[in-house]
Amino acid sequence: MTQTSDTVTWLTQEAYDQLKAELDHLSGPARIEIAKKIEQAREEGDLKENAGYHAAKEEQGKMEARVRQLTQLLESAQVGEAPADTGVVAPGMVVTIAFDGDPDDTMTFLLASREFATSDIETYSPQSPLGSGVNGKKVGDDAEYQLPNGSTAHVKVLEAKPYQAG
Numbered sequence: 001m002t003q004t005s006d007t008v009t010w011l012t013q014e015a016y017d018q019l020k021a022e023l024d025h026l027s028g029p030a031r032i033e034i035a036k037k038i039e040q041a042r043e044e045g046d047l048k049e050n051a052g053y054h055a056a057k058e059e060q061g062k063m064e065a066r067v068r069q070l071t072q073l074l075e076s077a078q079v080g081e082a083p084a085d086t087g088v089v090a091p092g093m094v095v096t097i098a099f100d101g102d103p104d105d106t107m108t109f110l111l112a113s114r115e116f117a118t119s120d121i122e123t124y125s126p127q128s129p130l131g132s133g134v135n136g137k138k139v140g141d142d143a144e145y146q147l148p149n150g151s152t153a154h155v156k157v158l159e160a161k162p163y164q165a166g
Helices: 013-027 029-042 051-075 129-134
Strands: 009-011 077-079 093-099 106-111 142-146 152-162
Touching (some): 013 077, 029 051, 106 129
Antiparallel strands (some): 093 152
């Protein structure tokens, strides 16, 4: 299957392993645990007024949604090293942009899956309006993207460097 850059999520081996471990836990021990909670709540009687049963079913629903999300993410993941330092914006790059070409109104962010949002840098998905607007642009290029209110924002790519964790 050929994958386009829109459907591929770039991950380091460490990030892939971390998500795979979460998926293994959720689809194994956590599933068994929630099934036990549901069974215990069922044994308490009338399900219509059984808050424990409804809470356990809701927790199960959220967990299964996360399992589907992780499965999809890992199926489309590309594991490897950081992208090359070519000055071209791509997933795994730290990007600095200037709004409306104003060098004093800048923002720096990591272009990556939201799964890898870190506290040290803001993260934008390649599928987000800003991410898709700058993805593939070179340093010095102008880009635009749609704002939620329908207007168009214009930015200039000032820098694109591979992300270095830690």
